[in-house]
Amino acid sequence: MTGTALLVLLSLGTVGGAHLLSKARWTWRAPRLGIALWQALGLSWGVATIGALLGAALLPYRKGVAGGVPGMLADQAGRLDTVHLVALLAAVSLTVVLLAMLMYAVFRVVRARRRHRALLALVSRSDSAAPGTLVLDHPGAAAYCVPGVRSSKVVVSAGTLALLDADELAAVLAHERAHARERHDLVLLPFTSLRQVFPQIRLVGRCLDAVELLIEMAADDRARRHRPPRELATALLRFAAARPGPAPSGTLGVATADDIPVMVRVQRLLEPQPVRRSVRAVVMAAVPLLAGLPLLLYAIPH
Template identity: 85%
Template sequence: MTGTALLALLSIGTIAGAHFLSKARWTWRAPRIGIALWQALGLSWGIATIGALLGLALLPYGKGIFGGMPGMFGDQAGRLGTAHVAALLAAISLAAVLLTMLGYAVVRVVRARSRHRALLALVSRSDSAVPRGTLVLDHPGAAAYCVPGVRSSKVVVSAGTLELLDPAELAAVLAHERAHARERHDLVLLPFASLRQVFPQIRLVGRCLDAVELLIEMAADDRARRHRSPRELATALLRFAAARPAAAPSGTLGVAHTGHMPVMARVNRLLEPEPVSRSTRFAAMVAVPIIAGVPLLLYALPH
């Protein structure tokens, strides 16, 4: 029973951790560490929740999850009572739903990108004002986004963006979009987007996705300012916010959030960076493998 109880407590603990992390601001100073913490929390929640249900189902065998599975298959679940069977079905159902929705999210994004790439082939053009490989859309509105891909990624800007930004600001925006492509931030978002599809009515899930989206934008900002002046990107973000750009197409990653607060948060950290303390960085880096790995260790603990 000890392992099952610990897994249940860990499941609840990850929910509480997500609540506090969604409100944390120190992660803005180290967005990559914040992203890693979010990934560890999400993975830990799934493994711990499914594990707690499996542990409850396998209690009659008294050998934990890894030890109880062979016994259950050996006697064809003969020791399981009604409550144990219900727990087993709940564990299988939850795992199936999470994996199915993740697969559905992947398929949906791939299809959306494929359609958008086909559209870009028809309506986009090259332009001497942007580096080779960057596509330009003849649209008066402000738009800049990345279409990630396995073999190649596309960076797209609108004609309105070319008029809105000066060359230095445009270069900073393009560096930001290339950062999204290199670090494959689209893959970071997929599990959280699929989780929101599973639990659309739970506000915490929406806050988690919003927090991760903001952190990947900040991570791309950090990579862009390795090559461009932070002020160039900051002024570009402000110009985009004032121009009220439309949302980026489905399956893509845009340069600016439509919300006022996220844009100003990014601008402020670009102009006045505050590095995270070594102790906080070390503690977070140690916490990531612990949070992600402990549930699996509890699977092997005799219950």
């Protein structure tokens, strides 16, 4: 019972932690730390919730989760009554749904990218003003990355070439290449699939929004290693004024028409504020603890 109770508390605690983290602003100072903490919270919630359901189902075996599963398999769940069978079914169902939706999200993204790559092969062109990128003859402002396993494509529109000067364009391209190098698309996939599982829960939507903003900030930080931050800041402001549309499905765009995140990104580019060492140390210790704690609780006997 002890391990199961702790797993329940951990599951509820990660939900509370996600609520607090979705409102936190210190993560803007260290977006990579924030992303790692979000990933640890999400993993801990999933493993703890499934473990809590399994622990409740296996209470008659009095050996916890890790010890109860072999016993249940050995006697073909002979000790489980209706209530415990329902808990077992809930644990199995949640596991299957989470994995299935993750695989479905991967399938949708891969299919969307394959279609978009085929379209780009037909309508895009190269341009000396943006070497190493694909250019679309469209008057609107657009710049995005199409991630890939073997190769990623950075795409800009003719409208972007007209909108930005050479330095601003170089900063935008550095931002998009940062998305490709750090595979931010893989960071988003679990949170995207979680929103598909729980579309009506606002907290899940806020979590995804928070992670999306953090990966944009992480790409900003990598871009300013190679370009002056003012170049990317002015490019973001120009994009915001041009009111760009959403990036195509399966891609990562430099900016959207939402002014608030853009202004936050511009401010942190022009006035960076490093996170305190104490906060960094606590988060770096919390990430592996959150990720590994549910598995340790699986081993606690009744």
